[in-house]
Amino acid sequence: MSKVLVTGNAGFIGMHTFNRLVNEGLQVIGLDNINEYYDINLKYGRLKEQGFNPGEISYGNLLSSDTGNAFIKLNLEDKESILKLFSDQKFDYVVHLAAQAGVRYSLKSPDTYIESNIKGFLNVLEACRKFKVKHLIYASSSSVYGLNSKIPFKESHPTEHPVSLYAATKKADELMAHSYSYLYDLPVTGLRFFTVYGPWGRPDMALFKFTKNILEDSPIDVYNNGDMRRDFTYIDDIVTGIYHVIEKIPSGSSKQETDATDLASDQSTAPFALYNIGNSNPVKLMDFIRALEDSLGKKAKINFMPLQPGDVVSTYADVENLNQSIGYVPEVDVEKGITEFVKWYQKYYRV
Incomplete structure (x- = not known):
């Protein structure tokens, strides 16, 4: 049975990924630091959905579930503990979803993004290299496209103009991943997520x-006066993509890298891949809000606001490459x- 580490499994995408891999018969260990970026009770609720008792969690101790899978509370920045975990567990695959998320929060707390998204990811790369993981899959973001105006976004489009520090750290992760893939023959695949949503979000x-x-009769802030489009992607589609990518191990190209124009090019000689993963069907923000009003049976009070920094x-998303793969x-x-x-929301919050 293959053993998989899922980092960030107390998070939204991580919880769903953990459960899908367990259901597929893989042995899964989850890792999360359960930080207080948002309500930790929601994170504990997700861990319960994975079969863990939050009352038994303590830092650095591996907690087993009834299914034989496990969870460990660790900081990615704790290099010594990360290396020990890899040494003890001998992972076949790593799905790295842990990160400091949020565009606007990166304006308030930039150091957090460097510690988690850069230093933390470096420790994951080092551990994967040292303990010869078969395949590392990591989360990037559509935010790397920044000021790119070509639509739809293709992996070969320029990503050198991020508009938030969060986006810059995700771009840095892609560069770091490629360098480790090239230097150490480490198979690595990055996934650029597009506006993931769904239960437990x-x-x-x-x-x-x-x-x-809307349920509390409070106004909602709608930025750029509602003139926005997002490629909203449902969580089940994301998780299905992650699952099938795990065993699609990149092998590298025989072509010369001097001809490559972008990280996502198939011309890299490294065992490296990079894909968009989205719905490939952008929705107007106001149409999204109307669909939510219909589902709730209640109208929103809208507070229109200008475009926000970041x-x-x-x-x-152009997802043709992932479709072909x-x-x-x-x-x-x-x-x-x-x-x-x-x-899910009405059941969880009893409203």
Whole structure:
């Protein structure tokens, strides 16, 4: 049985990924530091969904579940403990989803992003190199496209103009991953996520905030006066993509890298791959809000605001490369996805 480490499994994408891999018959160990960026009770709730008792969690101690899988509370910046975990567990695969998320928070707490997204990722790379992991899959973001105005976003488009520190750290991760892949023959695949949403989502994301405020009769802040589009991607489609990528191990190209024009080019001689993973169907923000109103049976009170620092007006994923590689085809539309989120929200918060 293959053993997989999922970092960030108390997080939104990490929880769903952990459960999917367990259901697929893999042995899974989750890792998270359970920080207080948002409500830790939600994170503990996710851990319960994975079969763990939050009352038994202590830093650095491996906690087993009834299914034989496990969880450990660790900081990625704790290099000594990370290396010991890899030495003890002998992981076949690593799905690295832990990171300091959020564009706007990076304006308030930039040091946090350097510690988690740069230093923490370096420790993961070092551990994967040293203990010869078969394949490292890591989370990048559509935010790396920054000021790129070509639509839809292709992996070969320029990503040298990020508009937030969060985006800059994700771009740095891609560069670091490529260098380790090239230097140490480490198979690495990056996934550029596009606006992931669904049950157990993060409270700082639009759908969560909109739902909460509408139900509480509070106004919702709508930026750029509502003139925005997002490639909203349902969590199940994301997790399906992650699962199938795990065994799609890149081998590198025989072509010369001098002809390569971008990290995502298939011309790299390193065992390195980089894919967009999105819905490939951008939705107007106001249409998204209307679908949420329909699902809640309640109208929103809207507070229109200007574009915020770090935001981009539109995202749109070209997923042809991922489709060609693993047959990725997103299946869940916004109306269904929002309905599933609202059902979870109302049940979880008893509203």
